[in-house]
Amino acid sequence: MIKLEKVSKYFGETAAVKNISLNVAEKENMVLLGTSGCGKTTTLKMINRLIDKYTGEIFVDGKKTSQQNPEELRRGIGYVMQSIGLFPHYTVEENIAVVPKLLKWDKQRTAERTRELVAKLHLSESSLSMFPHELSGGQQQRVGLARALVADPPILLMDEPFGALDNVTRSSIQKEFKALEELQRKTILMVTHDVQEAFELAHRICLMDKGEIVQTGTPKDLLYNPVNAFARQFFDGQRLTLELMVVKLHDIWHQLKTPAHNPNLEEIDINTNIWDTLERLRLIGPQQLAVKNGDSVKEIDFGSVTEAFNKYQKP
Numbered sequence: 612m613i614k615l616e617k618v619s620k621y622f623g624e625t626a627a628v629k630n631i632s633l634n635v636a637e638k639e640n641m642v643l644l645g646t647s648g649c650g651k652t653t654t655l656k657m658i659n660r661l662i663d664k665y666t667g668e669i670f671v672d673g674k675k676t677s678q679q680n681p682e683e684l685r686r687g688i689g690y691v692m693q694s695i696g697l698f699p700h701y702t703v704e705e706n707i708a709v710v711p712k713l714l715k716w717d718k719q720r721t722a723e724r725t726r727e728l729v730a731k732l733h734l735s736e737s738s739l740s741m742f743p744h745e746l747s748g749g750q751q752q753r754v755g756l757a758r759a760l761v762a763d764p765p766i767l768l769m770d771e772p773f774g775a776l777d778n779v780t781r782s783s784i785q786k787e788f789k790a791l792e793e794l795q796r797k798t799i800l801m802v803t804h805d806v807q808e809a810f811e812l813a814h815r816i817c818l819m820d821k822g823e824i825v826q827t828g829t830p831k832d833l834l835y836n837p838v839n840a841f842a843r844q845f846f847d848g849q850r851l852t853l854e855l856m857v858v859k860l861h862d863i864w865h866q867l868k869t870p871a872h873n874p875n876l877e878e879i880d881i882n883t884n885i886w887d888t889l890e891r892l893r894l895i896g897p898q899q900l901a902v903k904n905g906d907s908v909k910e911i912d913f914g915s916v917t918e919a920f921n922k923y924q925k926p
């Protein structure tokens with residue numbers, strides 16, 4: 612869906628991006644991750660031609676972007692900016708309606724779509740007549756997302772979309788974002804420097820350093836099969852948390868004991884990661900949960916999951 616072929620971008624003498632090649636598949640959520648100044652934003656902005664004059668070739672949906680009219684190209688690509696970028700003198704409703712206006716939608720169509728998005732993104736209808744400065748950071752972020760989604764573009768580019776938020780708001784918006792059906796059918800390329808956010812949201816991560824791609828792979832690939840010392844050290848500070856996020860119950864199935872089955876237990880999906888499993892077990896107190904693998908059922912509690920995870924890590 613998005614393809615970069617040997618793309619480089621120089622600002623004067625500074626090489627912002629050096630010879631990168633990348634493929635983002637349809638409906639994939641790829642995260643560009645890396646240290647500050649490694650070229651993530653430049654990469655994103657070259658795709659919708661907010662940055663031009665690079666070498667190499669970029670394709671969107673099989674077509675060279677360099678041969679397309681930038682305005683037309685951007686109609687198919689929603690863009691959520693790093694600093695939210697709402698127009699301060701426009702109301703929320705007017706901010707969301709910017710693209711529909713360009714597309715010459717009639718008032719009713721714009722109003723219906725705006726109301727649909729406001730409901731999906733948990734904004735109140737009363738916020739539509741407010742100005743951005745009257746909203747909290749989290750609400751502004753939702754408006755930014757509504758504005759990018761309004762014309763239902765198949766591609767979404769997001770630059771640090773949750774960057775301005777405190778940890779609690781950030782984590783709840785990330786969860787909502789992941790669950791939003793409308794986003795699951797989009798191809799998303801997202802920039803972040805937050806490792807946990809990347810692991811929470813990405814199908815694949817593209818790790819960058821000094822304008823170059825170091826490694827592209829699933830979160831699990833990057834954690835367990837780093838290609839070099841940079842890739843390994845990048846995750847060192849948060850390794851345990853990240854391992855709890857990428858290892859799932861089905862990975863530790865063989866390490867779990869098999870006690871007798873209690874038919875009244877609540878069930879947990881075998882594809883749940885260890886982090887979420889422990890969180891759920893913590894919330895339900897001393898009770899157990901049932902996990903099914905085909906016809907087999909095992910009962911798990913906090914202790915047995917921790918023990919099985921440790922055995923999986925150090926067989």
Ligand SMILES: Nc1ncnc2c1ncn2[C@@H]1O[C@H](COP(=O)(O)OP(=O)(O)OP(=O)(O)O)[C@@H](O)[C@H]1O
Pocket residue numbers: 622625626627645646647648649650651652653654804
């Ligand atoms: N318009 C510009 N003019 C000159 N240099 C630029 C310009 N935009 C970016 N750069 C330089 O290109 C390099 C890559 O910048 P870029 O913003 O892409 O990095 P980034 O990984 O997104 O960083 P951050 O995480 O801090 O936002 C940096 O050295 C930056 O200083």
